[in-house]
Amino acid sequence: MDRKLSRKTPKRKTSILSYWTLQYFLILCIGFIIIVAGALYWIRTTSLEKGLKTAELLGLEIAEKVSGTENKLHIPPDLDRLVDKRTKLFNTDNHFCIMILDNNNQLIYSNPKMTQQEVYTRLSDDLSEPRNHKFAGVTVNVVDADQTLGKVWVLQSKKAITYSPDTLLIVGLLFAALILCGWFTIYLLSRKLSKPIRQVAHAAEQIRTGNYDVNLNLDTKEQELNELVHSFREMSLRLQQLEEWRNLSLAGVTHELKTPVTSIKGLVMAVRDDIVSPQEGKEFLDIALKESERMERMVADLLDYNAMSAGSVAVRHERVDLSLLVGEIIYQWKIAYEDQSPEVAMHVPAGALYTIGDALRIQQIIVNLLNNGLQATASGQTTLFEIRLRAEENYLYVDVLDNGTGIAEEDQFKIFERFYRGELKKRQSRGLGLGLTYSRLLAQAQGGDLTLTSSSPKGSQFTLKLPRWKTPEATTPEKAYRSPANA
Known part of the structure; x- marks a missing residue:
């Protein structure tokens, strides 16, 4: 032993x-x-x-x-x-x-x-x-x-x-002098090199214990050491921000999930204890049903994001007619929100626009952008969208412009963070703040990206980038999205 x-x-x-x-x-x-x-x-x-x-x-x-x-x-x-x-x-x-x-x-x-x-x-x-x-x-x-x-x-x-x-005697003295000079030189260099590394290691130990407020005031002449210290300092600041966001996100997620549960519980208890009339009880049950549906959507978003982050969501890479697909997405989305009468203008350049991607995932991205734009529209204002398709040599772009209230400048670089929701969106709608994060992951999984191009009080513009299919004349059969009505 x-x-x-x-x-x-x-x-x-x-x-x-x-x-x-x-x-x-x-x-x-x-x-x-x-x-x-x-x-x-x-x-x-x-x-x-x-x-x-x-x-x-x-x-x-x-x-x-x-x-x-x-x-x-x-x-x-x-x-x-x-x-x-x-x-x-x-x-x-x-x-x-x-x-x-x-x-x-x-x-x-x-x-x-x-x-x-x-x-x-x-x-x-x-x-x-x-x-x-x-x-x-x-x-x-x-x-x-x-x-x-x-x-x-x-x-x-x-x-x-x-x-x-x-x-x-002379040889011995020279031998000793050279050894001492060489040792002293490497001692000074090692000491100068070990000092910033030792401080970085100490800072890393502080971060490991949960203290992100580290102080690394080092300025060395060596470029590599400066880059190391600068990168570590930026990393500590980034970790501090992420830790703060994590705490806020957990609090926000807990609150968003707890609110409908509490509401449902109170409504059902009121009906069970005959506190309300039968007619009001029916209305209470309808409200509880809507709350449960909203909670179900939030849980589904959370599961979808976790599955995407773990790489367990399959993304197909097929030849898709992008202009045809976007047109059908807009048509179906307008039917779902017919009571709000949103207006969508679509601009498509001449010629075929073929991309390599997953039609279902592209639909999820564009629908999420349309829903966000609808939620950002001021009360009493008609929702207007402008969707432009454009092509470059290697990529196709889908620009989605809305006439909403825009995104605050200090929030613009955070909107793709998981669980992040701006103050205005917190007040106007319920959610977990995973829509844009999940949409960007889907775009990147198809070889593209999703970015915020511009935002102001007059509206916002998001751009979806997708890889372009360069040979539409190829004999490969076209696999474009078709709505059930057109099947």
């Missing part, structure tokens, strides 16, 4: 500042170790080569000094002084040895002093190279009159040649 619990324990998270600086520091160290290793190898090879050339020059100088007469080596008395001067000039340590051997490999001179036996310990058995591989050596023949009299051995420690303390 303990093992299972330990496996589910989440790993401890580190800050972006700590993570990036540590990771960059490790990468920097590894990279500089490789670079320094290559640099030291190059310094070692170059220094060894130069050291051997310098030793060879010293050997040549000594060979000239000891070349004597009568085919014999001559050791000048100031040779020790010469060697000491040269060793100081070459800045060598005590790992430096000069030997002069004759043709019989007998020791004639050495600095520092040594015996013949020590010569054998320093050189190989054949006296051709140093016995210890930590030493490097060069030999220079002592020649007099084209005759070799002996040779000069110059032995020197490879370590002394390649890596001097000053060189190692």
Whole structure:
């Protein structure tokens, strides 16, 4: 059990500042170790080569000094002084040895002093190279009159040649300085980057707890960070508005559904308790029936919207004669509202106008626009509609103009929000505020859109955009909407 619990324990998270600086520091160290290793190898090879050339020059100088007469080596008395001067000039340590051997490999001179036996310990058995591989050596023949009299051995420690303390100190200091500079640079950049991200994360935590009043007063030079902060600030404001609208919408929906239920309950109780006369009871039941029908329509709107939002409403994509369809929609709608005598003028351009869409869904959209325009008409005023069809290269447009009271400017950008209803509409009619939202979803599902083109106290204009069928001459059979009377 303990093992299972330990496996589910989440790993401890580190800050972006700590993570990036540590990771960059490790990468920097590894990279500089490789670079320094290559640099030291190059310094070692170059220094060894130069050291051997310098030793060879010293050997040549000594060979000239000891070349004597009568085919014999001559050791000048100031040779020790010469060697000491040269060793100081070459800045060598005590790992430096000069030997002069004759043709019989007998020791004639050495600095520092040594015996013949020590010569054998320093050189190989054949006296051709140093016995210890930590030493490097060069030999220079002592020649007099084209005759070799002996040779000069110059032995020197490879370590002394390649890596001097000053060189190692300088390389170490440069190595440390570069690592610290690189780490400090990434630290500053990570700190500058993590600061706005940390504040955004803190603001997101506040939003998660329900506090939408966040303060993000950040102004950075980086475009991406500015865009992030600006987008998050706009998102928080938008969420705050949506939360306010949600609360208002829930209150409005609850009120709109509760009102007919309360009314129906009171009317039925009045009839049941014989508070009213039989004639009045019949009128009360008629009123209750109308209230129930209105409530049924509101519930149906809510169900239709939820189904559309969930993607469970099927939208067909067929070839439709738009001018014919709109004409039949207007005809049927005018019959339903014949008692209010609305007037509708339709303007159709010459030529066939074919769209790809769902005739039933198009009818729902246009009927909803006509109903909204009818409700927006002032009391005692004749309802007038003007419907214009127009075509562009890829789309067809249906403009629906009414002579209603219009939409307030501050409400125009909210009218397609779900459950939103303007103050005037709340007073004039009952509903959930889903008609325009649902209509826009239907238009977008068909590849088009529904927009509010203009609105003023003289009326409003909505525009329905639908994709155009570009080849009406095609052999595909036409599937246009037909009313039952024409079937």
